[in-house]
Amino acid sequence: MAMPRPTAAQLAYGSCTVILSTLAMLLLSQTSSGAGIVLIAVAALALGLLVAMTVPLPGRRSAAVEQPAPPEPVRAPVAASAPEPVRERAAS
Numbered sequence: 001m002a003m004p005r006p007t008a009a010q011l012a013y014g015s016c017t018v019i020l021s022t023l024a025m026l027l028l029s030q031t032s033s034g035a036g037i038v039l040i041a042v043a044a045l046a047l048g049l050l051v052a053m054t055v056p057l058p059g060r061r062s063a064a065v066e067q068p069a070p071p072e073p074v075r076a077p078v079a080a081s082a083p084e085p086v087r088e089r090a091a092s
Contacts, residue, residue: 006052014052018044 006014022044031037 007055007057010052010055013055014048017051018048021047 022041025040025044026037029036029040031040
C-alpha cells in the first residue's frame, strides 16, 4: 500500500514549525555545543513532523465535525401524590 503524498498545507505547517521552533529553542537555550544544537534540531524536526501529521486532510471529516444526535426528551419523574379527598356536592 502506497503512502499518500503530503498536502501543501502539511508541508507549509511542518516547515514553518521546524524553522520557528529551532530558532526559538536556540535563542532561549543559548547553547553553543554541538550536542545541544543537534538535540534541538532533532526536537524541532520531531515537532514539525507531529504538526504536519495533525493537519486535517481535505475530504475527511473528523468525528467532532459530525452533527450531534438530537437530544432525548427529558421526562420528569411523576411523584406519587396523595389521593384527593372526595368532595360531595352540597344539597341545594
